[in-house]
Amino acid sequence: MIYVTRREVFSASHRLFNPQLTDEQTDKLFGKCNNPNGHGHNYILEVIVAGEINPDTGYLIDLKLLKKIIIDNVISKVDHKNLNMDVQFLSGKIPTAENIAIAIWNELDGKIPDGRLYSVKLYETENNYVEYRG
Amino acid sequence: MIYVTRREVFSASHRLFNPQLTDEQTDKLFGKCNNPNGHGHNYILEVIVAGEINPDTGYLIDLKLLKKIIIDNVISKVDHKNLNMDVQFLSGKIPTAENIAIAIWNELDGKIPDGRLYSVKLYETENNYVEYRG
Amino acid sequence: MIYVTRREVFSASHRLFNPQLTDEQTDKLFGKCNNPNGHGHNYILEVIVAGEINPDTGYLIDLKLLKKIIIDNVISKVDHKNLNMDVQFLSGKIPTAENIAIAIWNELDGKIPDGRLYSVKLYETENNYVEYRG
Amino acid sequence: MIYVTRREVFSASHRLFNPQLTDEQTDKLFGKCNNPNGHGHNYILEVIVAGEINPDTGYLIDLKLLKKIIIDNVISKVDHKNLNMDVQFLSGKIPTAENIAIAIWNELDGKIPDGRLYSVKLYETENNYVEYRG
């Protein structure tokens, strides 16, 4: 079993709030992340695939192919976007790093032809990141 | 002469466009940076002060003080904000990295008690940064 | 199950030795790390919490809260300190990265209100780091 | 159980191809990585050892010793080398990151005196890395 990681980056804006919470709850939970006009991040995404090496190629998966799958299914939909308004696969979700990571997992799941999706890591800032393993 | 640098970060959103340009010009110049709902970045700001060392302290400038000046005058106004709508010192400016760096210089200029402001560096992504030296 | 990481840094000094070992053993084991007047590091601490997302917030745990817990229980006690002399929770321990990581785990264990403590990672230099998972 | 990581770097060249594949297959699979005169990378190697802390030293394993084992068994054989032509332990293998990581595992396996080899991570570029856990 080997693990292969591809890293991609995207720049996006978001606002964290839940319309069903009171103003006081919102303030306490989301604070400055609830700025009505939004803020943004350079997100770093790492997609990890697990599996066996193909002896003909020495690859678990061709990284050019993995890159294309990530760009087509994720980066093209979130890069230079507003995560609250512009991204169908996040519609109706609070775009926290946790929710974005799970939604990215769901976008990629079933689309990796060699090996299986093992982990999605998402760095929101240099001090905060999340990981989801399905 | 010695140079002392303090690094701070902030997360903000922006949209790049000029209402006086045609749609075609806008598309060509700003492309995906002109997403109407905005996008965002983790900006890294480096403020460089130049001057002489104070022999009593071994400091050019106390970095706790430099940090406080940068936070009071810049970070508190741009962190978790929309740079087009929420920041008075960027009002009426296209918030490119170039314009933000110059506006930050102007916010800091004259407020450094020891040494003189030498340079403002602003990293917008891991691949793009600008520097302004007044 | 999702994993959320908060990164904090602290600067501290230490000296590695065990008074019960002979000088020769000490030299062989600790070498220059046993400088009598000590040396120091910028430590990077990553605290990883595992659990379920709260659907009301989209958070596993509010990172502002996790940051506060780490600062109150760890960073405030070790930052700008001598790890041999100034830190009660390291008293009587050889302050290797391994022992510091375990001691930090013990300081945090039981204090995370949402999710459970999953891992403590501690980077001592750019080439050395340790991880403890309880 | 604690995990201790040592990081080392090496600079090497390689060419990815399999003489048993057709030209068309080679082009599709290896593309520019099959440049006949080769290309190269600064590889970052992380070796992770798992085990118990020795109470006399506070170490799982003395990192000076782990460093020496990695340099003697791996770095001295691959640094400033051509991975297709100069490295006996890669002979007959396509030098993909996957195959290099497994071959490094095999070079280190059985040579760690304290703890057991847990993982070999190999970063080929800032966007691609692999991990092997035996």
Add this chain to the structure above:
Amino acid sequence: MIYVTRREVFSASHRLFNPQLTDEQTDKLFGKCNNPNGHGHNYILEVIVAGEINPDTGYLIDLKLLKKIIIDNVISKVDHKNLNMDVQFLSGKIPTAENIAIAIWNELDGKIPDGRLYSVKLYETENNYVEYRG
């Protein structure tokens, strides 16, 4: 005057030697960098342009354009190449970081439409880099 930097990376192999030197001189000067089958690096290239901001765009130079100029004139010629054998603009030169940086400057000089080429920085490893300012 403002300075705008674009960062690109490329992976290449090389061998350092001068056929006009004796073996002894070669050994002393180039050591392991003279491995006959070559070695390689992930090079990081930073291209810095200096000039005035265009008030219509807020740009010194459109970074999409600067990126295209760097890729067309440099990256496409050196990425995944052998710098001794495959690169016309390095023909007959010892491909040290110093010589590569100057050759890249010459490839870019006169091709920047807005502002002027100010500096070429080239990182060969995490410990070695060079800068050329014309």
Add this chain to the structure above:
Amino acid sequence: MIYVTRREVFSASHRLFNPQLTDEQTDKLFGKCNNPNGHGHNYILEVIVAGEINPDTGYLIDLKLLKKIIIDNVISKVDHKNLNMDVQFLSGKIPTAENIAIAIWNELDGKIPDGRLYSVKLYETENNYVEYRG
């Protein structure tokens, strides 16, 4: 004119204070940096040499030689040391980053055989660094 940089790291402890200041001044100026038992950092040192390329070698200066000069004159004296007590070239100086950088310059000045010493950069933390150019 080309600039060549060599980066080295060292780990050291220090305490910032001036015995000629009152306790109140000391508290205000040095705060937690004046912990009586000291604290420490992983310092990153960059030494930049400027000059002309030697056409026989393609080097401004052989980096193996520059590395040796830095290690013999600086790193061997400060790594794993207490900067207040163990380092002759810092004796009687407050070991601020500013003073350390200038002292390192003085240790290296006149010892670079090819090119001339251009700059000493010293990173004390990821947020603070200084530069001295003589």
